[in-house]
Amino acid sequence: MTAAILLVGAGVCLGMALLTLASAVEAGLGWRPRAILALPAPVRRFLAGAAATAVIAGIAGPATADEAYPGWAPAVPAAVPVEQPSTPVELHAESTAPAPHVHVVQRGESLWRITAKLLGPDASDSAIAAAWPTIYEANRGVIGSNPGLILPGQTLVIPQEVAA
DSSP, X not given: OHHHHHHHHHHHHHHHHHHHHHHHHHHHHSSXXXXXXXXXXXHHHHHHHHHXXXXXXXXXXXXXXXXXXXXXXXXXXXXXXXXXXXXXXXXXXXXXXXXXXXXXXXXXXXXXXXXXXHHOTTOOHHHHHHHHHXXXXXXXXXXXXXXXXXXXXXXXXXXHHHHO
């Protein structure tokens, strides 16, 4: 599949280069190139269709978590020793805040898929579309500015309204 897309892309680039060269020759020298540089209408239509297909194929695929590329992962700071308090700390058995729900991103997941799994099989597309931005906003610091790029191993905090 990848080879086919690369082949179509190379053909589109070659056709665009020939058309650009033909336009430059016509504008610079004032003469129209012969049939060697001018492409017949069926070839031009094929190249336009191939370009549209390549663009749509690139857009249509969902953004999913994939392996992190070496060098792209954020630097993890070295562990800093923490001083233990000299007096015992009292832990309160009762807590009013519920424990946060977390989700560790697996390869192939997207915020949409994670949200759909959390909401259950009866969730409508509109309910998922309304809920996934809530997860993104709660994890913007982990995910970054592109909600379509989540990486395996990232730990996401799931807001209470989505986790319920």
